[in-house]
Amino acid sequence: MNKPFVIAIDGPAASGKGSLAKRLAAHLEFDFLDTGALYRRAALNIIENGMDIADNSAIINQTERFIPKLHEKYDDSALRNDKVGNLASIIAQIPEIRALLFNFQQEFAKKSNKGAVLDGRDIGTIICPDADLKLFITASTEKRAQRRHKELLLRGLHVKYEAVLAEMQERDERDNVRLKDHLAPNIKNHVIDTSDMSPDEVFQTALDFYTSQSR
Ligand code: DC
Numbered sequence: 001m002n003k004p005f006v007i008a009i010d011g012p013a014a015s016g017k018g019s020l021a022k023r024l025a026a027h028l029e030f031d032f033l034d035t036g037a038l039y040r041r042a043a044l045n046i047i048e049n050g051m052d053i054a055d056n057s058a059i060i061n062q063t064e065r066f067i068p069k070l071h072e073k074y075d076d077s078a079l080r081n082d083k084v085g086n087l088a089s090i091i092a093q094i095p096e097i098r099a100l101l102f103n104f105q106q107e108f109a110k111k112s113n114k115g116a117v118l119d120g121r122d123i124g125t126i127i128c129p130d131a132d133l134k135l136f137i138t139a140s141t142e143k144r145a146q147r148r149h150k151e152l153l154l155r156g157l158h159v160k161y162e163a164v165l166a167e168m169q170e171r172d173e174r175d176n177v178r179l180k181d182h183l184a185p186n187i188k189n190h191v192i193d194t195s196d197m198s199p200d201e202v203f204q205t206a207l208d209f210y211t212s213q214s215r
Contacts, residue, residue: 006116007115007135010189016147020206021118042063059091093177121179125184136190144168
């Protein structure tokens with residue numbers, strides 16, 4: 001059996017990596033895993049159980065019990081809010097939580113048939129260090145905050161741009177620990193700065209990298 005072609009896509013919040021990953025997977029008929037959704041599901045589970053977020057060992061125990069549920073279907077819309085996103089970013093700092101989610105992600109990449117696209121923060125560094133193609137998708141903090149702000153307005157949530165920017169900076173500070181690893185010389189990332197690119201341009205650039213790598 002041929003080894004599946006694995007594409008690792010990493011980058012900060014609202015960089016456009018999620019939309020790109022989904023589109024690439026659909027185009028190439030590869031399996032797709034949004035690994036941020038795993039952290040978000042673990043965070044939602046903690047919220048639903050009314051847990052004290054300062055109690056790390058209770059959070060770890062609860063998440064351990066939640067792991068078998070990762071195979072179940074879930075409602076994505078319940079995960080797409082800032083309360084869940086911020087808690088996901090907080091619990092993602094706990095090494096035991098990252099370790100609990102590790103196997104599910106690695107297995108997903110291994111068991112895919114044709115290929116898999118995974119997007120997150122540590123895919124090219126920790127989860128799939130041998131990925132066939134590694135993309136690092138980024139954009140300026142201001143651009144990412146503008147995108148998130150627009151998205152929230154479209155959803156009817158009237159928040160101030162400044163508040164979105166401040167939250168984005170706070171999230172970056174926590175997530176940057178992992179993102180910095182992508183700058184190591186042995187991590188052969190293709191970097192795409194999407195600040196001034198349309199989604200179509202980003203897609204085409206990524207597809208070109210795929211085509212040259214899969215030859
Ligand atoms: O990509 P996202 O915004 O849905 O992810 C939510 C949080 O989960 C993000 O702020 C950091 C964390 N995360 C992570 O630490 N590692 C991953 N591979 C994916 C997400």
